[in-house]
Amino acid sequence: MSIRLTKMAENREKLIAAARKAFAQQGYAAASMDNLTAEAGLTRGALYHNFGDKRGLLAAVVDQIDSEMADYAKSVGAKAGNAWQALLAEGAAYIEKALDPEVQRIVLLDGPAVLGDPSQWPSQNRCLQSTKATLEQLMANGIVKAVDPEAAAMLLNGAALNAALWLASSANPQAMLPKTLEAFNLLASGFLVKG
Amino acid sequence: MSIRLTKMAENREKLIAAARKAFAQQGYAAASMDNLTAEAGLTRGALYHNFGDKRGLLAAVVDQIDSEMADYAKSVGAKAGNAWQALLAEGAAYIEKALDPEVQRIVLLDGPAVLGDPSQWPSQNRCLQSTKATLEQLMANGIVKAVDPEAAAMLLNGAALNAALWLASSANPQAMLPKTLEAFNLLASGFLVKG
């Protein structure tokens, strides 16, 4: 790769890292682009050239975090004994990851407000497609009832992410986590052919 | 009531109405307080005196819309044949109401980003408490399995609101609505003792 492209890639990564920290700590609206670019050793010129505007930078940050979440959930699901257990494990993984304040602030709160509904994001779509694929397999095997797989996947993912948001703002998240996971698993079992 | 208090109440209502329109049309961040107060025939002075800051105004608007939703859901639930049907009907009512672009933008997108997790809002708490109460009754009657009622209520409400967000940004919301409601009802049935 040419020198210019590598340097540009490095600067992009610097900016995303600085933005990720700033957005997490102060929130999207309160984060100053002058400050976060300075922290990365650059100026707003680099930012606008690479990402177009503030929204574009947030989109890049969201995409990075969201991809990390998807990868983690997939790896957790792969360790499960069967497909149904994998589905539940992925849901639990989402809840667990979404307890991170950084994920909360950037992906669950500012992301939707600035970028619109998460189901439209490229990375979130991958999560949805993954869950959808697992559900379709479970339906084909007669384990899960026949429903619209996309709607079902959306409901499960939405419930998991919302649960994390609720948990995080509860008095004692760690104490509530087991009960929440239990309720989530029970809810998901509504899709099973035999309860 | 004194003349001053009545005029003040009228102005508060004017400002909330103007803000509701502005926030719905342009979003919270893009809405100018100079413009929306001028549209109400007032200035920013009235706004800061009544609501403290921009956040306070959003909180008032969110509270109004959220209360309307809670009232509607309750009235729909009251018409149902039994408690379980009431629970499902309330969920459907939430999904239906949340399809309104005004509700989407203000309550589901900007609200959480600016005011934090909805479960902490006074009005949203009432919704949650209502669902929770219904669930507790269903548990006492042996219709619903014993789980943490608060977590269960949160999961149901969260799934419903998220479903509306997803529906609204889908290609054909009206066509997807029945399938979504079907999936939602199936999901909720996971809480039933006998499937």
Add this chain to the structure above:
DNA sequence: GGTTTAACATACGAGGCGTATGTAGAATAT
């Protein structure tokens, strides 16, 4: 080695929020 190109920096303008101060009219007391 000269020219072009593009990545980034610098400079500028517009607009918005929050606060500090000003004002008019209602409430209260004598």
Add this chain to the structure above:
DNA sequence: ATATTCTACATACGCCTCGTATGTTAAACC
């Protein structure tokens, strides 16, 4: 009834931030 106080709201000011338009330096290419 009148004077005073109080308060709901208006006006004025300053600071900050974003986006763009222009400048500059270094890599890429002929």
